[in-house]
Amino acid sequence: MKRREFLQKGAIAVAGVAIATSGAAAVSFAASWTAELKAFSEHEGETLLKMVREIFPHDRLADSYYIKVVHDLDQEAQATPASAQMMHDGIAQLDAGGAKKFAARSSAEQVAGLKRIETTPFFQKVRGIELVSLYNNPAVWKRFGYPGASYPFGGYLHHGFNDLKWLPDPPASASPKAS
């Protein structure tokens, strides 16, 4: 499918489609979540979880938000055999890059390992899907205080579009009152 090609090298359109269709992917508890993966083993799921955490690390986000990303990667792998193979190989490559398996390494070592593969199609694919899966998730928006759609409450005209108080208001000649 044509749109898929936008994903390459960090471009992004297809991921939006992927997320629109996967919607509210179920987020389960850490103890059992890898059992729900169809394309990945438990070890692969845990490796991907560490990887996606280090790609966009937000201390305010619990693992559950990143587990959803791994579920979306699982969907992509199920839908596209070539992607599945790329991810299996990529995970193996990450593991082979040190004395310990990737998931068992320190955060700094994981970052260094990812740095070494950041130009690979595997890394780009994971990052591209995560970019949309993570930041287009309304549950994540809530944690960031980003409200998403404003139409349901009539926009910001009466909801703080000009409520900034730490700087003086511009004069009416530059910024007239709402009429």
Add this chain to the structure above:
Amino acid sequence: MARFDSGDDSVVVIIGSGAGGGTLANELTQKGLKVVLLEAGQRQSSATFHNDEWFAFNQLAWLDKRTTSGSWRVAKDFPNLPAWICKTVGGTTVHWAGASLRLQEHEFKAKTNYSNITGANLLDWPIGLADLAPYYAKAEDKMGVTRTNDIPGLPGNNNFKVMYNGATRVGYKTVHTGRMAINSRPRDDRSSCWQLGFCFQGCKSGAKWSTLYTEIPKAEATGKLDLRPQSQALQILADKNGKATGVLYADANGQHNVQKARIVCVACNSIESPRLLLNSATSTYSSGLANSSGQVGKNYMRHTTGSVFAIFKKPVHMYRGTVMAGIIQDESGLDTSRGFAGGFEMETISLGLPFTAAFLNPGAWGRDYAGMLDQHNNMAGMWIVGEDMPQESNAVTLNPTEKDQFGLPIPNVHYDDHPNDLAMRAYGYKRGAAVYDAVGAIRTIETPPYPSTHNLGTCRMSESPRDGVCNKWGQTHDLKNLFISDGSQFTTSAGENPTLTIVTLAIRQADYIAGECAKKNL
């Protein structure tokens, strides 16, 4: 709505329903001409728009594959998405932010005023501000541009408050909430602005001018418009005597049809317009239609853009309210002492969390990048939009190997930044950061250009048929009943957002076409 027979060769066929084509369709039907308007995309409405960046992108953007080459960063970050423009009824007027600035007198004479710039294929426009002034006035009235026609400016949002305070502290003088084709009070049966944000995603209040719900329904009401959505033009047909005879297009079912025409007007935006002319090559027109100059597709311009985002200690909520909420105009004049020719505007811009993550620094990852996104609520942002240099090697060409779903070559967009463009961008970044530093920015971020929304110059207007594709009316030098009706006509890019000028040229072109028809010259 009218439905004209495919064999009716008395109709004007307009290809593309955006700022150029949608406006031209209305103007011509108001004058009694019959118009078939071919639009590749579907028809949406304010009711079907979504305040959702990714959803709207997939709903509205032109996503057919394109390829890129050249040293511009877009080719690296978005290799198959050189432009962020629309495939929908209303074209990119659905997505645009509404900034409506007239070009300045000196910008029509770039070759004369900028002296010799190595590598720039500069040319003076065959028209000047005096030619366009009466039409600019009509366009501003039509679009309801604020700060014209006694229409008050829009109220500024938080993002503008930050810009205004920073700008005035560094000494900028012309700083206000802009000239915007967004209703500051109800006008033309459309609501005033609700400050929704999401201007880029299709305006759900209808306050922002778009041909989708202004020009096109008005044209339909005349009974003279036959709008055909999901109809993609494949080739313009022409006889051996220099006359366009019709348009071959694929309808929603993929069925090929030919619509005969008295006049054909091309308004597909600056990538598809030259692509269509190049794909219309025949044995008579072996290098493409209207291409005796060899300039079809050449001199592609996309404005020297870049954004500066800044992080503050306290919240800004930049995404509340209009995206282009205000402007600094002090850098837009002619002043080569800055180390470059041409000027630029500084306009607020905002992105929601999903697109901030996608565009703040494409490809970036890790703790530093995530840390910036953590500060999304405390960010302010501005867009730098300035004149870029036309270069003959910056061009839309046909990809030699890749074909689209209709079997036609897809376009490749090649762009190398000119040294003048690089100097302007570097200076603009510095000035933008200075504005935010003056109000206590913790950190400023230089964001590289997004995929282009201002695509210009690929069928440029010229006095001499040797230098360009069309004359001062947008009429091609080679085929007198074939017109260029979009931003492809621009001889040079100037520093202003182009939509107002595209609409202005369309109104003027409609007068010319109707006059020539009345005189039986067309």
